[in-house]
Amino acid sequence: MEALPYLQSISLKKDKIQSFERYPFSIPAVRELSSLHFGKNVTIFVGENGSGKSTLLEAIAVSLGFNAEGGTRNFNFSTRTTHSELHRHLKLSKSFKQFKDGFFLRAESFYNVASNIEDIDDGTLINSSYGGKSLHAQSHGESFLSLMMNRFGGNGLYLLDEPEAALSPSRQLSVLSRMFQLIGQNSQFIIATHSPILMAYPNALIYQIDRNGIHKVNYVETEHYEITKAFLNNPNPMLRELFKHDDT
Incomplete structure (x- = not known):
């Protein structure tokens, strides 16, 4: 039996849910969920805003013991309790081997994580695990990358919620490179x-999350790839369509 993936699958305990008419169980991605398997190295959720991908990732993180706003499993701060109750209704299937390192990174609340790090730091934490420079003293993108380069140590399970929010295309390529290094050190993303x-x-397991639920897709089948490719190959027709006057 292989050690990876650390998190092998999740399933929804539907018999414990009183109503699928209320949030978050009304979201198609949750309502149609039965079981979901994860790739050995990288599993990716894609979907439109509001599709439920972040809600699902948050529930997985909380079920694993991570703080809802982000950080390691040792973080227990809360600036505002807004996470859903979905985590209470998930059943996790894990590897026989426990991950040694872990982090839940979510773009929208990373500022709160950085603040908490400074609040609890005794003078050594930032130097030993975060590159020797306050995350608040770096740009948003720099702090994200600093976290991955300095805090992520391998043999870990890393959950990232829209990490590209503060990253330039070149920095996103740097993230791919760092992921490759960490995966070589027995990590799962x-x-x-x-x-x-x-x-x-390469070989990421991609799940499309939409109004029909959750289903596997190939990279080139994702709407994100198709739209980006079409636009970059020939932007003018798309721009003309977007900017045309409606005279009717």
């Missing part, structure tokens, strides 16, 4: 993203 660059990681 689960990522919710809109980025065609990040979802291009």
Whole structure:
């Protein structure tokens, strides 16, 4: 039996849910969920805003013991309790081997994580695990990359929610490179993203999340890839369509 993936699958305990008419169980991605298997190295959730990919990733993170706003499993701060109850209704299937390192990175609340790191730091934490420079003293993108380069140590399970939010295309390529290094050190990634660059990681297991639920797709079949490719290959027709006057 292989050690990876650390998180092998999840399933929804539907018999424990009182109503599928209320959030988050009303989201098609949740309502249609029975079981979901994860790739050995990289699993990616893609979908439109509001499709439920971040809600699902958050529930997985909380079920694994991570703080809902992000950080390691040792973080227990809360600036505002807004996460859903979905985590209570997930059943996790894990490897026989426990991951040694882990981090839940979510773009929207990373500022709160950085603040908490400074609050609890005794003078050594930032130097030993975060590159020797306050995350608040770096740009948003620099702090994201610093986290991956310095805090992520391998033999880990890393959950990333829209990490591309603060990253330039070149920095996204740097993230791919760092992912490759960490995967070589027995790590697993689960990522919710809109980025065609990040979802291009070789042999990533990609799940499309939409109004019909969750289904596997190939990279070139994702709407993100198709739209980006069409636009970059020939932007003018698309721009003309977007900017045309409606005289009717």
